[in-house]
Amino acid sequence: MALSKGFSTPTGLQPEPRTPDKRLPTLLVVDDELEITESMADLFRHNYHVVTATSADEALELLRQQDVSVIISDQRMPGKTGSELLAEACLINPDAARIILTGYADLGAVIEAVNEGKIFFYLTKPWSSAELTTVVAKAMEHNSLLRDNRRLVKELRIFNAELEERVKDRTSQLVQQVKMASIGQLAAGVAHEINNPMGFITSNLGTLGKYMHKISEYLGIIEGGGDSASARSRLKIDFVFKDAGQLISESLDGAIRIKNIVTDLKSLSYEDTEGLVRSDVNRCLEIALNIAGNEIGKVANIEKQYGETTEIACHPQQLSQVFINLLNNACQAIEGQGTITVRTWYESGSVYATISDTGSGMPAEIQQRIFEPFFTTKEVGKGIGLGLSISYDIIHKHGGEITVESEIGKGTTFAIRLPGSHVE
Secondary structure, three states: OOHHHOEEOOOOOOOOOOOOOOOOOEEEEEOOOHHHHHHHHHHHOOOOEEEEEOOHHHHHHHHHHOOEEEEEEEOOOOOOOHHHHHHHHHHHOOOOEEEEEEOHHHHHHHHHHHHOOOOOEEEEOOEEHHHHHHHHHHHHHHHHHHHHHHHHHHHHHHHHHHHHHHHHHHHHHHHHHHHHHHHHHOHHHHHHHHHHHHHHHHHHHHHHHHHHHHHHHHHHHHHOOOOHHHHHHHOOHHHHHHHHHHHHHHHHHHHHHHHHHHHHHHHHHOOOOOOOEEEOHHHHHHHHHHHHHHHHHOOEEEEEEEOOOOOEEEOHHHHHHHHHHHHHHHHHHOOOOEEEEEEEEEEOOEEEEEEEEOOOOOOHHHHHHOOOOOOOOOOOOOOOOOHHHHHHHHHHHOOOEEEEEEEOOOEEEEEEEEEOOOOO
8 A cells, every 4th residue: 555545644744753652552553565654653653652564474473572552454465454464463462452444445344344343443545644643542542441441350359359358357357256245245154154163162172171181180090009999980980981982073073064164165265267177066056055054044944955967067166156146145035934945956968956935036027137237126235236147147158047937925946957968
């Protein structure tokens, strides 16, 4: 294509030579006639970093080497046509805006390429430099918008990933806070559970100390050749030996009770950071009942209906926390003295657990919202409404379900289903 074939330069405009600035967006000009590529380079070099090629193969190589924003190509060239070149260019650099210069004889093929989305714009002969400058400016703007869009999408993905990580961390913190708050609410009851055996252990040790003095006195009389029979009767040695055995047995039972409570507290307060482990739902319930037992005893009798279950892949501490949350709710729903029934069973590949109370029950509108974050029917300062919401999330992350059924004046039942097979 010669200059006279359709490209005209405004008279009186002689651009001054300028060193290419690679910080400018790159414009690739492709034409098999060197005179045309040089003329276009002179026209655009003040606003863009211009690179030129005189063949399709040379242009494709430049596209692989440089970040091109806009491509201008003549349609009629030896070898590949302009539309064929731009179709390949689309695969190398999809964001580069593609402009084709054509005559009316080639217009059909060009329009087809435009419809296929491979060409941004086309100009038919003759065209002016002003017209071409305007089209290139629009193409550059289009490319800039695409780049900005890709950059924003990338930044948004990074931001979303960071936000998800923050939410995950914050959720973990909230779970731990609610867990510790639950333990705090039960602290008085737990203290009683520990103080009660500690009280009789202390008393028993005091009594055993007195018995040791009597036994020591009795042995001294025997060694001194005194009246051992009289001393045995006076010091009640037979009773001392019999009672000492009972005191030691009671103290051991109390120590084991304290050890179990401390172990359960430690197990519950531990933050789950490891992977899933296999555990029995009945054991998770027992931990919850051991910790909440004294508090429950103030308002309800406990009925345990444990069925045969199977070990499941889970976070045991989290499940115990769920059961404590449900037991707390059951206690708070009971006025006077009532009954809390816990039941477990295995059925059709799933493990089930229910916690039922004979409390006041809930209306339907509260049941619909009971698992919403921060929803609470308690007075201000009595709770933040996260216990059941976190319980809901924990069960669902275990691949299970938690539901509620309640009737005013009769009570409430929370039902949990957990998959009995391995959970990913």
